[in-house]
Amino acid sequence: xxxxxxxxxxxxxxxxxxxxxxxxALRETLGRIVDLAExxxxxxxxxxxxxxxxxxxxxSTASFLRSSFDCSVPVFLAPGNDDWYGAQSVYQQxxxxxxxxxxxxxxxxxxxxxxxxxxWGAAHVGPGPARDFLDGFAVNRSGVNLALCHGSTPDDVAIxxxxxxxxxxxxxxxxxxxxxxxxxxxxLTPGETGERGAVLCTVHEDGTVSREVFDVSxxxxxxxxxxxxxxxxxxxxxxxxxxxxxxGQFVRDVLADPSLDTALRGRxxxxxxxxxxxx
Ligand SMILES: [Mn+2]
Numbered sequence: 001x002x003x004x005x006x007x008x009x010x011x012x013x014x015x016x017x018x019x020x021x022x023x024x025a026l027r028e029t030l031g032r033i034v035d036l037a038e039x040x041x042x043x044x045x046x047x048x049x050x051x052x053x054x055x056x057x058x059x060s061t062a063s064f065l066r067s068s069f070d071c072s073v074p075v076f077l078a079p080g081n082d083d084w085y086g087a088q089s090v091y092q093q094x095x096x097x098x099x100x101x102x103x104x105x106x107x108x109x110x111x112x113x114x115x116x117x118x119x120w121g122a123a124h125v126g127p128g129p130a131r132d133f134l135d136g137f138a139v140n141r142s143g144v145n146l147a148l149c150h151g152s153t154p155d156d157v158a159i160x161x162x163x164x165x166x167x168x169x170x171x172x173x174x175x176x177x178x179x180x181x182x183x184x185x186x187x188l189t190p191g192e193t194g195e196r197g198a199v200l201c202t203v204h205e206d207g208t209v210s211r212e213v214f215d216v217s218x219x220x221x222x223x224x225x226x227x228x229x230x231x232x233x234x235x236x237x238x239x240x241x242x243x244x245x246x247x248g249q250f251v252r253d254v255l256a257d258p259s260l261d262t263a264l265r266g267r268x269x270x271x272x273x274x275x276x277x278x279x
Contacts, residue, residue: 001114004037004073005199006216007048007150007168008184010082011065012056015188016247016277017270019236021224028218029186030068033198036214037073040200044113045073048168048182049080049124049150054089062090070097076111077102079123080150080168081130091123108137108147116143117203120162124150130169134160144207154179163207175199175211186217187225190277237269247276 009030015022037045052061069075077100079085085092091102103109103121110118118141122133130151139145139161147162151169157178165179173183173196183196200212219225241251254260254268 001117001203002040002042003166003201003203004033004040004042004045005048005166005180005182005201006033006046006185006197007166007182008050008080008171008188009047009052009186010050010184010188011052012058012061013053013188014056014239015236016240016273017236018224019239021222022219025218025222025224026186027064028222029216030065032216032218033185034068034071036198036200036216038071042073042200044119045071045075046119046148046166047075047077048148048166049078050082050168050184051077051080052090053082054084054127055082057083057090062094065090066094066096069100071099073099075100076119076121076148078121078148078150078168079103079125081124081128084124084126086125103148106131106133108133108149110141113146117146118143119146119148121148132156134162134165137162144203144205146203154181164201164203164209166201173213177208180209180211182213186219240273247273250276 009026011026012023079091085104101111103123106122106125108120108122110120113119124131132152133149134152134156137160145162147165152167154165154167157165167179167181170181171184173194174181180199182199185197195213197213197215200214202210237251240248241255250272251269254265260268
């Protein structure tokens with residue numbers, strides 16, 4: 001059986017630089033993940049939480065998600081601590097297509113993926129730190145048992161009787177014998193490298209998993225990452241200027257300085273913001 005795993009996309013998140021362009025790139029990244037799932041003819045696509053950010057999510061993101069997941073493969077979503085499941089959440093507000101399954105309980109709940117293959121999933125149901133869903137859990141089914149959730153102590157996997165856990169929350173990718181953290185597929189903070197992306201997982205009959213990582217980062221291929229950009233990047237100055245922060249004050253001061261022409265102002269803002277970010 002083939003599954004495509006991703007986590008921690010963080011749609012609608014804030015970026016220090018080029019916010020609108022980066023947020024559009026996050027959407028494009030999800031489009032690439034769905035395309036990859038369809039082209040690879042996977043049995044299911046799995047998201048281990050933090051798909052979007054509840055506090056910043058817009059109605060257009062809700063409709064974007066609905067149409068993105070209106071695709072030819074089953075989709076399983078396990079809400080995380082940034083996109084927790086609740087009455088006002090996108091998860092509950094959206095009228096999903098029938099191929100989409102949202103886990104909605106704090107208790108790991110089974111879904112049969114195929115004959116003899118069970119996927120256990122759980123949801124965060126409120127804001128707060130990530131929970132350890134595997135703590136105290138024990139599998140009570142035969143066959144291959146898999147889990148999908150956001151946050152856990154992965155050392156617990158063997159004790160639970162699970163064959164493999166697909167996990168989110170830790171943004172650094174980690175591929176262990178019994179668990180996989182795919183990492184965030186599109187970089188969110190400077191310096192995120194490594195084998196991150198969507199992970200094509202082949203689940204064998206004995207419950208072992210082999211993995212192949214696909215780089216699906218639209219920010220990277222569109223040249224939007226600061227470390228890949230020689231010229232000063234597109235900056236989301238207006239949203240930064242609205243902040244009651246040191247860098248918000250910095251942007252307001254620079255924008256108000258009549259001695260700077262447009263080109264110089266752009267360079268001062270780009271360099272200053274990057275320096276503040278690296279403090
Ligand atoms: Mn996250």
